[in-house]
Amino acid sequence: MSRDIDRRFAGSIPAMYDTWLVPLIFEPYATDMAHRVQARGPSRVLELAAGTGAVTRALASALPPGTAIVATDLNHAMLERAAAVGTARPVEWRQADALALPFPDASFDAVVCQFGVMFFPDRPRAFAEARRVLRPGGTLLFSTWDRIEDNDFAHEVTLALEVMFPADPPRFLARTPHGYHDPRAVARDLGAGGFSAAPAIETVTARSRASGARLPALAYCEGTPLRNEIEALDPEGLGEATDAAEAAIARRFGNAGVDGKIQALVVTVRRD
Numbered sequence: 001m002s003r004d005i006d007r008r009f010a011g012s013i014p015a016m017y018d019t020w021l022v023p024l025i026f027e028p029y030a031t032d033m034a035h036r037v038q039a040r041g042p043s044r045v046l047e048l049a050a051g052t053g054a055v056t057r058a059l060a061s062a063l064p065p066g067t068a069i070v071a072t073d074l075n076h077a078m079l080e081r082a083a084a085v086g087t088a089r090p091v092e093w094r095q096a097d098a099l100a101l102p103f104p105d106a107s108f109d110a111v112v113c114q115f116g117v118m119f120f121p122d123r124p125r126a127f128a129e130a131r132r133v134l135r136p137g138g139t140l141l142f143s144t145w146d147r148i149e150d151n152d153f154a155h156e157v158t159l160a161l162e163v164m165f166p167a168d169p170p171r172f173l174a175r176t177p178h179g180y181h182d183p184r185a186v187a188r189d190l191g192a193g194g195f196s197a198a199p200a201i202e203t204v205t206a207r208s209r210a211s212g213a214r215l216p217a218l219a220y221c222e223g224t225p226l227r228n229e230i231e232a233l234d235p236e237g238l239g240e241a242t243d244a245a246e247a248a249i250a251r252r253f254g255n256a257g258v259d260g261k262i263q264a265l266v267v268t269v270r271r272d
Helices: 013-038 054-062 076-085 123-133 152-164 183-192 214-222 226-233 238-253
Strands: 044-047 068-073 092-095 108-114 134-145 200-212 256-270
Touching: 013 054, 013 076, 013 108, 013 134, 013 200, 013 214, 013 256, 044 054, 054 068, 054 108, 068 076, 076 092, 108 123, 123 134, 123 183, 152 214, 152 238, 152 256, 183 200, 183 256, 200 214, 214 226, 214 238, 214 256, 226 238, 238 256
Parallel strands: 044 068, 044 108, 068 092, 108 134
Antiparallel strands: 134 256, 200 256
């Protein structure tokens, strides 16, 4: 399956992603990331791969009004959704490619990216760009999902779709969101991007909760590029795939008040 399909957040996906997936798995990490940035007291913050604005909203609430926040994403539809939802105070929304940032050297105190690095086609180049726009002593902070086996709902959805499509199972979740979890690879890519300091890599575990099994099934199957992969395999199969994911989650966690583990790596590295 083409990696291009993994980065296609189009059509109804941005709204569904923001409505279902952000509360389900992103908000706990957004709050944590905003507190980490706040502790560093930056005056200018750049966010990469802002998506529909989960971290942007947390940063806008946590940081003082005088701290400038520039939130970027390559995907215009995701940024449109983020801007429409809005933030507690003004931020600058900017469409930008993390591999070719349209900002001067040494122009930010912190660069932040929550669950976006997995989608970058050239991570060392993206890290080199982040380092370039950081001031000396500035900090890059980013998160990436841990292996899929440590993320309950995503794992159950993937297993259910392996049964439904045995000849060519949709592996988007394991391949991309959960495909960049080796600390050695992270450190190696940061070094290739010019960071000479050793990164601090912390495993952060949280809980993913929903009112029922249907919500996480919808969130993953219809609110992520997994939808593109399902529809490429069977144009009429999205509903059946969502039902299969719901049944798998319900078998393990029940039909109501589902509660699953989520786990990520949070990486901090300073520009010398």
